[in-house]
Amino acid sequence: MAGYRYDYEVIAQWIEPGEKVLDLGCGDGSLLHHLMAVRQVQGYGVENDPDKILASVRNGVNVIQANMERGLIGLEDGFFDHVIMSLSLQAMHNTQGILAEMLRVAREAVVSFPNFGYWRHRQSILNGRMPVSESLPHQWFNTPNVRFFTIADFEALCELNGIVIHERLAFDEGKVVLEEPNFLASVAVYRLGRSG
Amino acid sequence: MIQPQSVGVVTPQLAHFAEPLRLRSGETLADYELIYETYGTLNAERSNAVLVCHALSGSHHVAGYYADDPRDIGWWDNLIGPGKPLDTRKFFVIGVNNLGGCHGSSGPSTLNPATGKLWGADFPFVTVEDWVDAQARLADRLGIERFAAVVGGSLGGMQALSWTLQYPERIANAAVIASAAKLTAQNIAFNEVARQAILSDPDFHGGHYYEHGVVPARGLKLARMVGHITYLSDDSMATKFGRNLRHGKAVYSYDVEFEVESYLRYQGDKFAGMFDANTYLLITKALDYFDPAFEHGGNLQAALARASANFLVVSFTTDWRFAPGRSHEIVYALLHNRRNVSYADIECPAGHDSFLLDEPRYHALLSAWFDRIEV
Numbered sequence A: 001m002a003g004y005r006y007d008y009e010v011i012a013q014w015i016e017p018g019e020k021v022l023d024l025g026c027g028d029g030s031l032l033h034h035l036m037a038v039r040q041v042q043g044y045g046v047e048n049d050p051d052k053i054l055a056s057v058r059n060g061v062n063v064i065q066a067n068m069e070r071g072l073i074g075l076e077d078g079f080f081d082h083v084i085m086s087l088s089l090q091a092m093h094n095t096q097g098i099l100a101e102m103l104r105v106a107r108e109a110v111v112s113f114p115n116f117g118y119w120r121h122r123q124s125i126l127n128g129r130m131p132v133s134e135s136l137p138h139q140w141f142n143t144p145n146v147r148f149f150t151i152a153d154f155e156a157l158c159e160l161n162g163i164v165i166h167e168r169l170a171f172d173e174g175k176v177v178l179e180e181p182n183f184l185a186s187v188a189v190y191r192l193g194r195s196g
Numbered sequence B: 001m002i003q004p005q006s007v008g009v010v011t012p013q014l015a016h017f018a019e020p021l022r023l024r025s026g027e028t029l030a031d032y033e034l035i036y037e038t039y040g041t042l043n044a045e046r047s048n049a050v051l052v053c054h055a056l057s058g059s060h061h062v063a064g065y066y067a068d069d070p071r072d073i074g075w076w077d078n079l080i081g082p083g084k085p086l087d088t089r090k091f092f093v094i095g096v097n098n099l100g101g102c103h104g105s106s107g108p109s110t111l112n113p114a115t116g117k118l119w120g121a122d123f124p125f126v127t128v129e130d131w132v133d134a135q136a137r138l139a140d141r142l143g144i145e146r147f148a149a150v151v152g153g154s155l156g157g158m159q160a161l162s163w164t165l166q167y168p169e170r171i172a173n174a175a176v177i178a179s180a181a182k183l184t185a186q187n188i189a190f191n192e193v194a195r196q197a198i199l200s201d202p203d204f205h206g207g208h209y210y211e212h213g214v215v216p217a218r219g220l221k222l223a224r225m226v227g228h229i230t231y232l233s234d235d236s237m238a239t240k241f242g243r244n245l246r247h248g249k250a251v252y253s254y255d256v257e258f259e260v261e262s263y264l265r266y267q268g269d270k271f272a273g274m275f276d277a278n279t280y281l282l283i284t285k286a287l288d289y290f291d292p293a294f295e296h297g298g299n300l301q302a303a304l305a306r307a308s309a310n311f312l313v314v315s316f317t318t319d320w321r322f323a324p325g326r327s328h329e330i331v332y333a334l335l336h337n338r339r340n341v342s343y344a345d346i347e348c349p350a351g352h353d354s355f356l357l358d359e360p361r362y363h364a365l366l367s368a369w370f371d372r373i374e375v
Helices: A007-013 A030-041 A050-058 A095-105 A117-125 A151-161 B129-143 B155-166 B185-199 B217-229 B232-241 B259-272 B278-287 B302-304 B326-334 B351-356 B362-373
Strands: A020-024 A040-047 A063-067 A080-086 A106-114 A163-172 A175-177 A187-194 B013-017 B032-039 B049-053 B069-073 B090-095 B147-151 B175-176 B311-317 B343-347
Touching: A007 A030, A007 A080, A007 A187, A020 A030, A020 A095, A020 B259, A040 B343, A050 A063, A050 B362, A080 B232, A095 A106, A095 A151, A095 A187, A151 A163, A151 A187, A151 B362, B013 B129, B032 B129, B049 B129, B049 B155, B049 B351, B090 B129, B090 B343, B129 B155, B129 B278, B147 B155, B155 B175, B155 B278, B155 B302, B175 B362, B185 B217, B185 B278, B217 B259, B217 B278, B217 B343, B217 B351, B232 B259, B302 B326, B311 B326, B311 B351, B343 B362
Parallel strands: A020 A040, A020 A080, A040 A063, A063 B343, A080 A106, B049 B090, B049 B147, B147 B175, B175 B311, B311 B343
Antiparallel strands: A106 A187, A163 A175, A163 A187, B013 B032, B032 B090
């Protein structure tokens, strides 16, 4: 099984046993596979890449092909307990649309993304080059990422859209960062809910 | 041409059933026969059986070839065989000609035991549900309590879906490919044009054309021509024929000018020479009637609540006869019921016929899905 990542443990802690979970951009299904093993979730992945759909089927994970840029058509309001988007939000054009859709179909959303404000990324820019790192492994000319934002940017967007941040964990290449996360953390993981 | 990894020479078998079969139409078939083929070996636990359901023009001859006619290769031979996606080293695969068919099972062109004459138009209407009931009896006969999987494309996919609703305890996995939980009005309309072509042929004789020594070949040809258009995509026809002219220029005639005309006429003639018009009528009606949600007030979610199988649903991007949207309806109704379901919309230019091709991504997906099935 490829692709086990440190944010999986954080995400698993936020999931109760037996929940209905939707993983947007599920890749090869390894996160869902993990959650099925440790939380016995009823899991579904959404993907639009044929190779990743094949990999998910090989991993025994439910995967549904859909283009998330068009929203989560067909999924019912509040059907899922948690909807997860792990390190994919930065690769979507319709950022606000998908966040609204996630909180429509699930009680809570779990979102992780690479922090473009991480100090090494800032240093790289100061040196005149676009950042390439563990959390941003691509070159500027082949990156799938289309939105470049920081922890501070994301939290401002949540505020603007009435999204409640229940919890946030920040990491520097796998280690928890407690202070100055927008400067010191390479990845952030959020547990989000609707206001009111 | 015989493919590598073929199941080899196959021999159809005939099963006779004397126990009456009550049909959805209210009529009863007192006595009937089903012709079928099997590939691979049923294991000791009888847990590795896979039923392959055929669509409109298919038959029990799904894989392999006949000793006396090596060119007569099964219609889904690219899927089934040792080392193929539906691997006969692991699975025991069954193909069966449905009731009302014209390939050896009881149907309009077989003898009605009650009259000693060919059934003709007197053969009762059959539905997808009736076919599944008959297939279940064949499974009983073969000692198969539960299928590892039931698989089908198009009308065959409807049978796979219906299996999960009629006999949920007897099917572990279902592959519903290029199919739908019901036909749209447009789809029924195409079937109606095909039926009218047959019914209005002067050689039809109210379905008793056998007695007149004729067949409504013109009607059946037209029916196939209109059907064939809907199985291909606009793009695939453009690629295959474009506006190519047989004579290089217009000659102002109703004979074949455009190559696409030649192709359709050839396909129509070929089909009319091998298929029975009454069977065509019956099968298109079975397609039209299929609607498991009907008795649930049109609510497919409620209809699919009975299903417990794990599903694979596949559509093809250029299929407009059984469009991807029809597959979405099945997928999201299954998801509503918390059933295990995976869905892929395969990029393939060939329209509805894509499901019969060995497009690499499609077959890789089926391989992966069959590999996960425990027997």
